[in-house]
Amino acid sequence: MPTNVERPASDTHDWVSIGFHWATVLLLLVVFTLALFPGIVKGSTAVHMTLGLLFLIVIPARGIWRLFRATAPNRSNEPRLSRLAATSVHLLLYALLILIPLLGWVYADARGIELSPLGIEMPRLADFDRGYARSVYFWKKWAAYSLLGLIFCHASAAIFYHHFLKNDGVLRSMLPLPSHGLASGWPAHAGQRDRDVILGQSQT
Ligand code: HEM
Numbered sequence: 001m002p003t004n005v006e007r008p009a010s011d012t013h014d015w016v017s018i019g020f021h022w023a024t025v026l027l028l029l030v031v032f033t034l035a036l037f038p039g040i041v042k043g044s045t046a047v048h049m050t051l052g053l054l055f056l057i058v059i060p061a062r063g064i065w066r067l068f069r070a071t072a073p074n075r076s077n078e079p080r081l082s083r084l085a086a087t088s089v090h091l092l093l094y095a096l097l098i099l100i101p102l103l104g105w106v107y108a109d110a111r112g113i114e115l116s117p118l119g120i121e122m123p124r125l126a127d128f129d130r131g132y133a134r135s136v137y138f139w140k141k142w143a144a145y146s147l148l149g150l151i152f153c154h155a156s157a158a159i160f161y162h163h164f165l166k167n168d169g170v171l172r173s174m175l176p177l178p179s180h181g182l183a184s185g186w187p188a189h190a191g192q193r194d195r196d197v198i199l200g201q202s203q204t
Contacts, residue, residue: 011073012173020062021174024097027051027058032148049108050117052101059097073173082161089154096147103140107133 013021034040034048041047075083102125108115109126110133116122126132162170 011169012071012177013073014069014071015176016065017062017070017072018174018176020058020065022176024055024058024062027054028151032144035144045113049104049113049115052104053117053122055097055101059094063094073169075170078168086157089150089157093147093150093154096143096150100140100143100147103136103143107136107140110136 031048031051034044034051038044038048105115105122106125107113109124110129112128126136158171158174162168163172
């Protein structure tokens with residue numbers, strides 16, 4: 001039975017999730033630029049490696065936040081296929097953002113490149129071996145360009161499908177706009193039943 005309990009007005013992600021999202025975008029932009037234009041600054045490879053390794057902290061932290069604390073918009077009205085596609089792409093993005101830095105780390109060790117981000121001594125993941133380094137670099141490069149392709153699909157879906165075609169607020173929910181707040185949206189772990197109970201639509 002519906003009651004006068006109102007659904008939260010803004011259906012958005014929380015500030016921490018938005019911060020993680022745009023910090024990841026910015027970090028990726030810098031990491032790719034330094035890799036593709038190594039002459040752009042002195043020591044670009046060292047900065048590329050240090051910032052690249054940061055993903056090994058940022059991505060697990062983002063995953064933990066998403067699992068336990070994040071608030072997320074209610075997407076239950078979206079077609080199943082669209083939700084499945086979005087979830088698959090997100091999982092693949094997270095997987096690549098962990099895999100690529102690990103491959104970079106192994107590559108640096110196998111190639112004998114000094115790896116001490118901010119003076120921190122890193123454990124060795126591989127012994128010096130040029131042949132091994134070459135094949136690891138090959139896979140790292142493919143993983144990095146696949147990541148670029150996937151980011152293109154992800155951003156295109158948000159801009160063209162969700163914003164221009166459906167205008168369903170999905171893009172806006174991840175933008176740092178003033179209507180966002182921790183109290184808005186739904187806990188990501190809340191099921192439809194929780195939402196129905198909060199809205200007073202439960203049959204029990
Ligand atoms: C998400 C993180 C990362 C991304 C997206 C990324 C991406 C790339 C790309 C696109 C290239 C150029 C590939 C080519 O066309 O040859 C590259 C090169 C390279 N990457 Fe990464 N990388 C990441 C993390 C790392 C990490 C953590 C390390 C080492 C600890 C590393 C070490 C290197 C090295 C040594 C090169 C060669 C750079 C040069 O020739 O100056 N990368 N990376």
